[in-house]
Amino acid sequence: MVEQERVRVVRCGGSELNFRRAVFSADSKYIFCVSGDFVKVYSTATEECVHILQGHRNLVTGIQLNPNNHLQLYSCSFDGTIKLWDYVDGILIKTFIVGHKLHALFTVARAEDSVFVTINKEKPDIFQLVSVKLPKSSSQEIESKELSFVLDYINQSPKYIAFGNEGEYVAAVRDFYLSVYFFKKKTTSRFTLSSSRNKKHAKNNFTCVACHPKEDCIATGHKDGKIRLWRNFDDDKKYTYTCLHWHHDMVMDLAFSVTGTSLLSGGRESVLVEWRDAAEKNKEFLPRLGATIEHISVSPAGDLFCTSHSDNKIIVIHRNLEASAVIQGLVKDSNIFTGLMIDPRTKALVLNGKPGHLQFYSLQSDKQLYNLDIVQQEYINDYGLIQIELTKAAFGCYGNWLATVEQRQEKETELELQMKLWMYNKKTQGFVLNTKVNMPHEDHITALCFCNAEKSENPTLVTASKDGHFKVWILTDDSDIYKKAVGWTCDFVVSFEEIVTIWDSETWELKCTFCQRAGKIRHLCFGRLTCSKYLLGATENGILCCWNLLSCALEWSAKLNVRVMEPDLNSENIAAISHSSMGSDLFVFKPSEPRPLYIQKNISREEVQWGVFVPRDVPESFTSEAYQWLNRSQFYFLTKSQSLLTLSTKSPEEKLTPTSKQLLAEESLPTTPFYFILGKHRQQQDEKLNAALENELVQLPLTENIPAISELLHTPAHVLPSASFLCSMFVNSLLLSKESKSAEEIPDDVDMEEEKERDDSDEENDFTEKVQDTDNTDLGEDIIHQLSKSEEKELRKFRKVDYSWITAL
């Protein structure tokens, strides 16, 4: 079952849901949103992801319902194509190749065979709105290069463009002017607001535009929080506008209700404002939405609104301004101080979420599980305020305990520090605040760690701080935690810069001290399992050291500018990511041996900030040695631009699809009495068939398992190709395959060998400059301890490997 594919870096989940306005289906049952290279279809009732429409090869930049068939969806992408989807079944119907990088998509009911897109021509900041004629053709891929120019010098975001009065005119805003193009008259009117000449108009910039669905009225949002309602704009002289002003900061998006009786606006205040009858005094609010409103959209049926927020969430809101559903993606905070962690219970990824919150994010279902409010204070959403920041967090005792540190520093001398300990409550299935410690240290806490030894009954927490102390906290009888050991006089700051001290966790005695005149130590970690006698340290000036705890000597060191060092909990492996101007490289190695198991070059152009190993639910079985480290755990890492990436042979979304597809198939079946009879009958048949299969071991192709057949049966008739085309496919699929599996494997192995060879050569090239102090015999001894077959193989390979690179260190 394992395809021997090359491991590649895959963007996994957590992509922005708030990149563009979400789109409702005509019946308000589904909501569509762009998510990286995909379009996600969510159910508005259950918040579940029903479908992922995949096919674009680059960022999807716009989605719109097909105005002529409300069961179809258009999408456009940076890859230069417009795709037409059947979203009910998640099928790609057609691809129109436009060729330009498409930035936004608009559809108009009147223009039946054309859509409008924003493209970029020549200069980087100049965008054009063009109409694209979509030719009618039966083929799957159609070239549509017939572009006709509409408006020039516009803004790339679709928020800055709106079509009004059933496509009679289009309004576009940029900087300080509003241009309106009338399709009938083929004229453009331009209205300019006074710019930053004096202070009063300093923030007159347009930020968004919306058109009234029934009347000739354009609403524009501005940087100073004003909303202007333009009327009479077909007359260059007699145009007039009204101002509505409630927002104190930039208006992020505007939307008219379907009937046009009310206008919705939102911004940084995180309050959805409904202006009724476009009157300043008649407005309703939906406050406390949690984060900046980035987009607002309205369902065509008029019963639902939805708001996209800067914390990567979509809130579905009823017409009476009650939030009904929340679709939450991975919250992308600007600063991830806590790093990536794994909740031992839920195996969820834990990191900074909303300000002052810790988010638990399920990697498997690409969904936020829940938010834990750590700071427990009202977040005041204003620019320039110094907020309390959650800086450190650590799990202990199999997820029973959670320790967090928050800090706020307004001035150099005014440090507010708080440490909180949370206990997992089985009843409520959540963390409950147990202890709050004010100023646990005099200065910033630099590290926080639970003692994870199995034998220890009391949870033990160690904190280290810049003030030169480290403190050990243990649980006492009255289920309170207070500190036991204080006052260690060693200058810890110095020790953290160059010296490593090892302490016995039982007696708190100083065991030994390592000193390496190499630079400040940035990362420290112990080896796991068989390699637990090793301690690894990475220094600031690019040296990776490995000490042997038994001999208290430096085992080896390598020159590697390590940015991230993460041990795998399930194996001896340690992953290190280095960064150079070229990009970030990943090295996976065992502490016991100074040569990497696996190297992946250039995993990301940007600096990788955090990484974590996530244990797999079902172990994979990569036979290839290079990939064996991925068998039990998966490595996730987060780059500076907040994209969560992983190494995999396939994208996690692909893995998601089977379950969701089943869900959908069930959902799409009408629950008629006929279905109950037939459906049950079919199920029984299936069971029988399966039983028969088991008994007879005859490899009859199951109709359900053949994709061609299931596709044929599940696809609505109106999107199917002609019967003659299907016939051959159908027959082919029923034929028994005669290819043997072994035959398939052989060439794969060859590929793999080749790959390995290549990897090896890569290693050689890289490591030639690097040196090792210890000799090879030491290394050999360690390995002999457990000579499994694979390791023997490895050993043999090592002999082949040129160790000249070690001497160069």
Added chain:
Amino acid sequence: MGEFKVHRVRFFNYVPSGIRCVAYNNQSNRLAVSRTDGTVEIYNLSANYFQEKFFPGHESRATEALCWAKGQRLFSAGLNGEIIEYDLQALNIKYAMDAFGGPIWSMAASPSGSQLLVGCEDGSVKLFQITPGKIQFERNFDRQKRSAIHKMLVDRQYMGVSKRKCIIWGVAFLSDGTVISVDSAGKVQFWDSATGTLVKNHLIANADVQSIAVSDQEDSFVVGTAEGTVFHFQLVSVTSNSSEKQWVRTKPFQHHTHDVRAVAHSPTALISGGTDTHLVIRPLMEKVEVKNYDAALRKITFPHRRLISCSKKKQLLLFQFAHHLELWQLGSTVATGKNGDTLPLSKDADHLLHLKTKGPENIICSCISPCGSWIAYSTASRFFLYRLSYERDNISLQRVSKMPAFLRSALQILFSEDSAKLFVASNQGSLHIIRLLEGSFKHLHTFQPQSGTVESMCLLAVSPDGNWLAASGTSAGVHVYNVKNLKLHCTVPAYNFPVTALAIAPSTNNLVIAHSDQQVFEYSIPDKQYTEWSRTIQKQGFHHLWLQRDTPITHISFHLKRPMHILLHDAYMFCIIDKSLPLPNDKTLLYNPLPPKNESDVIRRRTAHAFKISKIYKPLLFMDLLDERTLVAVERPLDDIIAQLPPPIKKKKFGT
């Protein structure tokens, strides 16, 4: 330009009274404004918004309504129950007629202008027929006598509080049958008069909406609120290709701090006035054809006439208020300093005299003689002349009794330079010359108005040698009389715009005339023609920035030692025109800062032009030369006026 010692006077405690009504006349493009003290002012919107005429107020005549009818006839009605018609030529009240219904709260003229309707305190509505000379009572609509066709009940709901009574402050009836009402709950409501039903409701303010005015085309109207905001409503089509139209609130204007008691809608501008005493004229950009200075916002606060006169010899200032006069002795200093220094006073300014008028009428005009020993003032019905005598620190005031019968009311009073003669412009159009003797006077001559004209003279100027007297009315040309042989010498050709200030230069006897369109002419009285300089500047034209100034020139004076200099000022600048220097063209900088001292003379000469302008003192109500090196400037800062007004409605300001 020379350096001057400037008396910077800020103790003129003048507060204009609040605006109560505004009425716009489309035919003559004039605006009538009534104030809470009963004063009615006429502004000529075509003549650069100049306040051409005014009718002095009266304590018992609080104007509540003002309207134009039958072309250019102006009526007012007030709390004393009288309907008053004004004579716009003679500048007095034509007649007052009691409506016999108690205080009158409202008045409206029929569109044809033939009928006048007043609403009285007793609940009755009275209809008057307008006849050519008078008005005639026609019928009385008594309260509840006839059953009303429709009763439109206004929702009392006021932001959830329903206890307060809702008062309709104003209604407008459009020709399509729509009734618009504004009320104390902050609503603007549209009613269908045929069915008596509410059509649309706009809640626009948290406070009262106090006034409404509809444009003649009935495609836009304006309302004023007690919060000082003026809202503009426009009738716009719903979509470009349908004929359906709807009323939409478009722009709010916040030019007032206090209640907007009155609004008017001219074809090109929204006009509003209120308790904060400003008259604001806000042009509608879409209606203005040429984007010239007419398209700019105008804020008129001070009257366009002089309220201050000065005695140069004694360094006295006479301030004119509505019901009293104040005489001040200027302070003095012995200190010297360099340019820009504030000198310490060795003797403070002294309030010498507080002269209260007798009777309820407002003072029209006042004057102090140059020698400081005579004060004259006039109300609408009486003329007063006082003799002042100074005995060291004491001042004794003696009224000159037995004024002749013809000296009842004066529009302008002027003393000759040697204080021996008094010139009075009466409201009959005649000019009286009176010789002043110690404690008595003698009527010398009366210049009767030219036959056929009844226009009153309201500006006077006398030459320093006392030979020439120039007088100007509101529209006709300036007449120059020879005082010696008591004859009309000549008439300066009439100009389209009213005269705002007049003065005769010493020695040359050149008459300098400033008009409301900011043109300045110089006319040689002996030669009976415009001077060469005046012709040159007319040929070349004034600097565009000069023509774009807001306020008219209210005073002109001359420097005794520098005959080439003309000193003039408006509310925002003081200017010395040096006729010897080249005129500025549109490319040169008009408002030149003081030339830097270290620059060479050549550059300074090259950049120098005839107009030396100083904007240090504003709002400047009066400026004159006391002697060769001393100026007196009277300022009235707007903040001081606002501080004396009642507190405005408190509004929550975001971020406070």
